[in-house]
Amino acid sequence: ELNSPAREGRLTQQLELERTQGEASASHALEATAATLAGELSSAEGQLRMRAAQQALVVRLGMQHGAMHRCWKTWAVIASLLLREARSALLQLELSKQQQRGAHTRLQAVQKVEIAQLRVENLEARVLLQKSEILQELRPSHELLSDKQHVVHLRQQLQDARGSEGVGDTMSVAYHVGLEAMRREMQATESQMSRFAAMLTTQSSRHAEDSARALTEIEDRLMYEKGSSDFYASEQGRSAQALQRAGAEMRVLTKVIGGLELELVSLVRAGAIETPSDGRTTTGAIRGKPMQVGRGRPPLPKRVGPQRGRT
Incomplete structure (x- = not known):
């Protein structure tokens, strides 16, 4: 009894x-659990x-690709x-060449008509000249020479015939000179037009090659942009799913930590856990969010008082 x-x-x-x-x-x-959960939360925030x-990088790259697509589209329109413009200039050159050919043919027809008229007048003048020469070779006692008025008229016709012959020769020479000058001008114009046509042909071929190259580059760029946009869309979908999973994990971790903290607070208030003398506490809300009591915790041991023996 004393030892009890x-x-x-x-x-x-x-x-x-x-x-x-x-x-x-x-x-x-x-x-330890709270420290581990805080580290996991920091890693989740970093992710x-x-x-x-x-x-943000995906959005920026998409904007850059859109700007490049607009630039390539503008370049294709300009090409x-x-x-x-080159084709219209070539058509205008061909039309001007046809107009010049028509004017040249009309001028040649007019000149041919004038030449025929001059030839007829020249023949008439030669006939009159022959007649006047015959009259000059006549004897002075000829009956035709006795008529002075007729003689004066013949002389005047002779002078007119000589003048018309000189005028016809001059006009024929001027016509030949003008024709030669016109031929030289037409040859020079045709050579210039051929050079310009060749230059336009080379330029049009070069522009066609450039436009074909630009079109191929634009098609390649469009295919690349389409593939990149699909890749970015898939990446964005995966990122959204990962964010949803991370949000759910964060919510679960927050609930667990809140439960642990509330349990610690309840233990401290009940006096089951003493606060250290250095002022540090093991409880505190993480990011200002209240924590809920966790489920499935083992029950705390009950306080057993001293047992008294029977008398």
């Missing part, structure tokens, strides 16, 4: 020691920031306009 109070005191001390050791180990485990940066 001492035995009960020793048992009580052992139980208190075991209880304090269990509470200390539980508090250490909770602190979210990285994914946001990737999305087609240059090709159309």
Whole structure:
């Protein structure tokens, strides 16, 4: 009977020691769990920031590709306009050449008519000249020479015939000279037009090659942009799914940490866990969010008081 109070005191001390050791180990485990969860939250935040940066980069690249597509489209329109201008210039050159040929043929027809008229007049003048020469060779006592008025008229006709012959020769010489000059001008014009046509042909072929090359480059660029846009869309979908998963994980972790913290607070308030003397606490809300009590926690050991013996 005397030893029973001492035995009960020793048992009580052992139980208190075991209880304090269990509470200390539980508090250490909770602190380790809270530190692990905080590290996981920081890593999840880093991943979210990285994914946001990737999305911003994808958007920027999409904008750059859109600007390049607009530039290539503008260049294709400009190349087609240059090709159309070259074709219109070639058509205008051909029309002007046809007009010059028509004017040349009309001028040749007019000159042929004038030459025929001059030839007829020349023949008439030669006939009159022959007649006048015959009259000059007549004898002075001829009856035709006795008529002075007729003689004066013949002389005047002779002078007119000589003048018409000189005028006809002069006009024929001038016509030949003008015809030669016109032929030289037409040859020079045709040579210039042929050179210009060759130049336009080379330019049009060069423009056609440039436009074909530009069209192939534009098609390649469009295919590349289409593939890149599909890739960016798939990447964006995967990023959205990853963000959703990360958000769900963060919500679950926040709930778990909140439960652990509220459990620690309840233990501290109940007096099961003592606050250290250095002022540090093992509880605190993470990012200002309240935590909920976790489920499935083992029950705390009940406080056992000293047992008294029977008298």
